[in-house]
Amino acid sequence: MINQSLCCNTCKNTECFIRKNCLVPEAEKIIQRKNTIRCKKSQQFIIEGSLSHGLFFVYEGKVKVAKTGLNGREQILRFAHSGEIIGHRGFGVCKISPVSAIALEDSILCNFTNDDLISLFNQVPSFSLDLMLFYAEELNKSENKVKKFAQMTVREKVIDALLYIARKFGQTDGYLNLTLLRKEIADFAGTTDEQVIRVISSLKKENFIQTMGKKIGIINIDLLKKEISEHNFYLGS
DNA sequence: GCATTAATTGGTC
């Protein structure tokens, strides 16, 4: 972990909330106080139930955000790539982080303390607004997810998970740009790894997807979308 | 190469 902070002014992540709103004189000092954290693949940088250490922005890499269930089962809430925000529910009223976050590959994160964030809210109104809109959107997605979990079959949930990954991370050379374990797909879709494997095998037989080891590729995204959109289940998440 | 972990398949409740 090298603590040499990256500079926001030259940051490549133009979609980052800090980058978009906080490159103003009144926020300069606060931004300089951020920490840059480098973590290896599989490294957990937010621990559920531990003291919240503020907000994280993914500078580079891919991470998963999850809640752990009682019998060791985890529910993956979402995945995040560069420019995105992590741990945003950990600050504010509750000082305890409600989620875990784990790097899916070697990643670099920018970390702001809760106090510094509050200073930013006070100094930069557009940042507050931007974040509020983000929260609203997150809530919307979360509500869609409740509906999906209640009404979709396992097959539909797995298809939905694959489409989510395709939408968010894209595909290169016919394969998704995010390679997950079968179990991770299951943890995200809300089912078991055996079920995921069965759905994947049948989708493969039906020529919707192709696989190469762990890698999964969607052959025709629109065709796969039809599998769930016909049921009016296709909502953003 | 051996040991561990993941993927797959079949079966039971």
Place this chain on the structure above:
DNA sequence: GACCAATTAATGC
């Protein structure tokens, strides 16, 4: 549709 067991494939050391 979850859980368990057995087999095979992949991966780490």
